[in-house]
Structures are given as C-alpha cells and as structure tokens.
Amino acid sequence: MATFYDTHAHLDYPDYKDDFAEVIARAQAAGVTKMISIGTSLDSSERAIRLAEKFPAIYAAVGWHPSDAMKAPADLRPALREMCKHPKVVAIGEIGLDYHRLPSVSGAHGVTRPTMPFVVGRVTPCAPSEDDARYKQKQADIFQQQLEIAAETGLNCVIHQRDAFDDTLAQLKPFAGKVRGVFHCFGENADRMKQVSGIGSLVSFTGIVTFKNGQNVRDTVAATPLDKFMLETDCPYLAPVPYRGKRCEPAYVKEISETVAQVKNCSLEELSAATCKTAHEFFPKLIS
Numbered sequence: 001m002a003t004f005y006d007t008h009a010h011l012d013y014p015d016y017k018d019d020f021a022e023v024i025a026r027a028q029a030a031g032v033t034k035m036i037s038i039g040t041s042l043d044s045s046e047r048a049i050r051l052a053e054k055f056p057a058i059y060a061a062v063g064w065h066p067s068d069a070m071k072a073p074a075d076l077r078p079a080l081r082e083m084c085k086h087p088k089v090v091a092i093g094e095i096g097l098d099y100h101r102l103p104s105v106s107g108a109h110g111v112t113r114p115t116m117p118f119v120v121g122r123v124t125p126c127a128p129s130e131d132d133a134r135y136k137q138k139q140a141d142i143f144q145q146q147l148e149i150a151a152e153t154g155l156n157c158v159i160h161q162r163d164a165f166d167d168t169l170a171q172l173k174p175f176a177g178k179v180r181g182v183f184h185c186f187g188e189n190a191d192r193m194k195q196v197s198g199i200g201s202l203v204s205f206t207g208i209v210t211f212k213n214g215q216n217v218r219d220t221v222a223a224t225p226l227d228k229f230m231l232e233t234d235c236p237y238l239a240p241v242p243y244r245g246k247r248c249e250p251a252y253v254k255e256i257s258e259t260v261a262q263v264k265n266c267s268l269e270e271l272s273a274a275t276c277k278t279a280h281e282f283f284p285k286l287i288s
C-alpha cells in the first residue's frame with residue numbers, strides 16, 4: 001500500500017477527545033503513517049507536543065495563528081524558542097496573515113474556529129478602520145516574531161494566509177534562503193503558486209481538491225511540479241468527498257491522494273515517493 005503523511009492536522013482540538021486512539025489507528029490502517037499536529041496558540045502547541053510524546057506517528061508544529069493575534073502575548077519568542085528544542089517539534093506554525101474577517105466586517109474574529117474570538121464583551125467603541133489597522137498590525141508583529149524564531153532555530157514554517165497573499169509573501173520574502181514556508185490549504189492560482197516556489201517555498205493541498213467546486217484548485221495541482229507540494233487534511237476541517245461536511249481526520253489523506261494522483265496522471269506509489277521525500281526535506285526532524 002502507498003503510504004502518505006498528513007502534514008497539517010489539528011489533533012489537539014476537542015473534536016477528537018472521545019475517540020482519539022481510533023482516529024490514529026484508522027489513519028495508520030489507511031497508510032497515513034505520519035501526522036503533524038499544528039499549533040494555533042501556545043496552549044495548543046503545548047498540547048501538540050504532548051500528543052507527539054505519546055504517539056510515535058505524531059509530530060508537532062508550534063506557533064500562533066493570525067486569527068487569534070489579539071490574544072497573543074506581546075512577545076511570543078521566549079516560549080517558542082524553548083518549545084523548538086523538543087526533538088519532535090518539526091516546524092513553526094501555523095503563522096501568517098488572515099484578512100478574511102476584519103473587525104469592521106465581522107465584529108469578531110475567527111468565529112468558525114474553536115479557539116474563541118477576542119472581542120466578546122468588548123465595550124470600548126472605536127472606528128472600524130482603526131480596529132482593522134490595529135488587528136493587521138498585531139498579525140504582522142507576531143508573524144515577524146515567529147519568522148525570526150524560525151530563522152534562529154533553522155525550522156521551516158507552516159503558513160496560513162487568507163485574503164492576504166501579497167502581504168504574506170512580502171513579509172516572508174526577506175527570510176528566503178534562511179526559512180522556507182509551506183502555504184497550507186493552497187487555493188490560489190498557478191501564477192501565485194509560482195511566486196511561492198520562486199522564493200523557495202512550497203504549497204500543500206487539502207480535501208478541497210475533491211470538491212465538485214474545486215476545479216480551480218485541481219488546475220493549480222496540475223500546474224504544480226510533483227516535487228513542489230505536500231498533502232494535508234487540515235482536519236477537523238475540510239473533509240474530502242465522500243465525507244464532505246463531516247468531521248475530517250488524517251485517514252482521509254487517502255481520498256485526497258487518489259484525486260491528486262488522477263490530476264497529476266501518476267501512480268499512488270509515485271505520489272507517495274514524491275510527497276514523502278518533499279516532507280522529509282522540508283521537515284528535517286521527521287524520522288524516516
């Protein structure tokens with residue numbers, strides 16, 4: 001059986017609290033032999049590390065998600081620097097910029113995420129544009145701190161960007177040559193994929209490739225060289241067809257790999273060899 005890695009999973013989320021061991025067993029039965037649990041805050045990163053200590057197949061990425069930027073401490077660097085010393089911490093992430101739910105539009109941030117928005121109960125009114133500017137600035141500040149830690153520790157980054165492609169690329173660019181990023185859940189066009197590869201970074205694809213309305217992503221997959229991308233679920237989100245709308249889990253990399261192999265017109269074995277090799281190069285602390 002061709003084996004694959006889930007390079008982006010949120011295994012510390014409460015969605016798995018009742019059947020965690022079964023979720024991991026199903027992944028392994030499906031040929032998904034390694035999983036990277038991605039941190040979204042310091043607590044979440046800490047939980048990812050605990051899971052990595054307990055399960056040989058699990059590794060951790062540590063970082064603070066941009067949607068929760070306003071809750072971040074003024075300086076994330078000391079805590080992250082410590083965590084990076086752990087042998088199973090393989091990357092900084094997920095980090096980046098997200099302009100999808102600005103305060104002026106939503107009145108709250110990241111409401112679909114299980115980690116809750118910071119603005120609940122806020123009483124001090126101020127102009128929405130000021131709120132937006134402050135939110136974007138805080139995102140940029142913590143992104144910068146985390147890129148610095150990546151450069152310092154020699155780890156690569158798992159990048160989250162939504163409606164912020166140009167700013168994210170611009171902020172990552174000065175680190176090119178020292179730090180590589182994987183633009184996770186990539187949904188941009190081939191031109192943007194080439195801009196990402198142009199600074200030595202990568203993309204990764206989720207279950208969106210299986211969606212009926214995912215043709216734009218399949219077009220980008222078709223244009224991406226076999227050695228320039230990885231596979232991920234982003235679980236518990238984005239379950240592929242035929243599980244769309246249900247809780248996602250790492251085992252479903254199987255369905256994602258089948259669609260990607262079709263689009264790339266290659267065998268599952270070739271896709272396995274290419275994506276696992278790319279993952280080992282990108283996350284050198286993954287054990288073969």
Ligand SMILES: [Zn+2]
Pocket residue numbers: 008010038094234
């Ligand atoms: Zn994620």
